[in-house]
Amino acid sequence: MRQHGARFLAEILSGWEKCTKILYIIAFLNEIKINIRRITPEQQVFLRNAAFNYGGIIWRAALSILLVPVYVRHLPSEQWGVVAFCMALQSFLTLVDAGLAQILPRDIARAGASANLCANTFAKFSRMYFFLACLVFGLGQISIPWLTSSWLKLDGIAPSDLAFTLRLAFVLFFFQFWNTVHLGYWNGMQQQHRSNISQVVFATLKHGGALLMVLLWSPSADSYLIAFSSGAAIEWLCNRRLIANHLPHPPYKPTFSELYATARSTVTLSLGVLLGILVSQLDKLLLPGIVSIDNYGRYAAVAGLGLAFLQFQSPVVSALYPRLAKELPVGATKSLHTLVLALIATNILPCLIAAATASWLLRLWIHSPIIVSIGTLPLQLILLSIAVNSAYQIFYQQILVFGDGRYVMCINACNVIVVAVFIAFTAPHLGIVAGGAGWLLGACVQLTAGLIWVFFRKPRMIKTKSVS
DSSP states (O other): OHHHHHHHHHHHHHHHHHHHHHHHHHHHHHHHHHHHHHSOHHHHHHHHHHHHHHHHHHHHHHHHHHHHHHHHHHSOHHHHHHHHHHHHHHHHHGGGGTTHHHHHHHHHHHHTTOHHHHHHHHHHHHHHHHHHHHHHHHHHHHHHHHIIIIISOOSSOOHHHHHHHHHHHHHHHHHHHHTHHHHHHHHHTTOHHHHHHHHHHHHHHHHHHHHHIIIIIOSSHHHHHHHHHHHHHHHHHHHHHHHHTTSOSSOOOOOHHHHHHHHHHTHHHHHHHHHHHHHHHHHHHHGGGTSOHHHHHHHHHHHHHHHHHHTTTHHHHHHHHHHHHHHGGGTOOHHHHHHHHHHIIIIIHHHHHHHHTHHHHHHHHOOOHHHHHHHHHHHHHHHHHHHHHHHHHHHHHHHHHTTOHHHHHHHHHHHHHHHHHHHHHHHHHHTTHHHHHHHHHHHHHHHHHHHHIIIIIHHHHHHHHHHO
């Protein structure tokens, strides 16, 4: 009887303990629910956008990191060099964007809830993107003979064999560049989940198609470009249909005078941003004419791994920029403080850690002793430059909000000269290391200029705005 009583008492105590644990869990979940209810609608939008931005960036970066070693292994070195050049050409040609991708979300955000005003803004920018895409596509087709015969240092590839590949590269640019207006519209409307879902789905389809073409059809740059060009055209069509369903009908058709007025109002800031994009593309522009195409392909692989870290800036910046555009002009700094903490946690510290372990990362990522031996130092320099550039973003976003385009133009014009001269003089001696060193030099120049703006120019601008 005593044993049965002791067992019964033990069962009661065990049951009581389980009930207590369940009550604790219920209380904990209830506390979380209460805290979630305290989150304001504005904070919910920010958290949603940041989450989708990070998800999209991680997915696309993972695709690149996982598949680049496969492309390097299955494509001949000169064919991978051509692919790397065509992808670099896409990045370089975004110069014609001239900052529109950063101005469009700002203007859409300021249009607010007015459907007609948002539709008019979208229509104007869409027409401008179309004209620019047509201009670059036409000039690109004309320039192909010069690119194949005079610029690229080809080894084992006839210029005539490369012409078709480059024509495909300009087709890819046409649709990919025009599609930027759709992403900018969603970002400005703070519907960044739509932008990221679209980019993730079509990046996966493009890479999947390219991989199948390379493995099952032909291990060549043509296979890669056919898959990506087709995917970009389908992506543009689907995004256009999605946005058209939410805009007033019939669609607004801007006049030439309206397009000219929009371009004129943003010309100074656009020129400054254009020069900034040029700084980021100088290594891709200059190195193919100095180093061999196979070495350039190795540099592009290493730089791609490094620049994957750069993409982790954009989720927070894109999520916070519409709020910064509203808060900073009236003196509010809450979103700016959030930006500082987020950039340190998600970009600056990870880049410093990755730079310290660069050799190990390369060995883990790509099983090529040649790339590891010649690519470690450039990768370290690129990672350090991204950390410095992340610090500069804290000041650059403020400059964009206040529309100080003249200062941006001066910073980036100086940077173009400094970095271009540095790479041109050092690349014949340092090889691909000059590309990483140029990145770090340019980032340091930008950060210095950002600090000067905060301490000497920003107070005067705010004072002027408050007086007016």
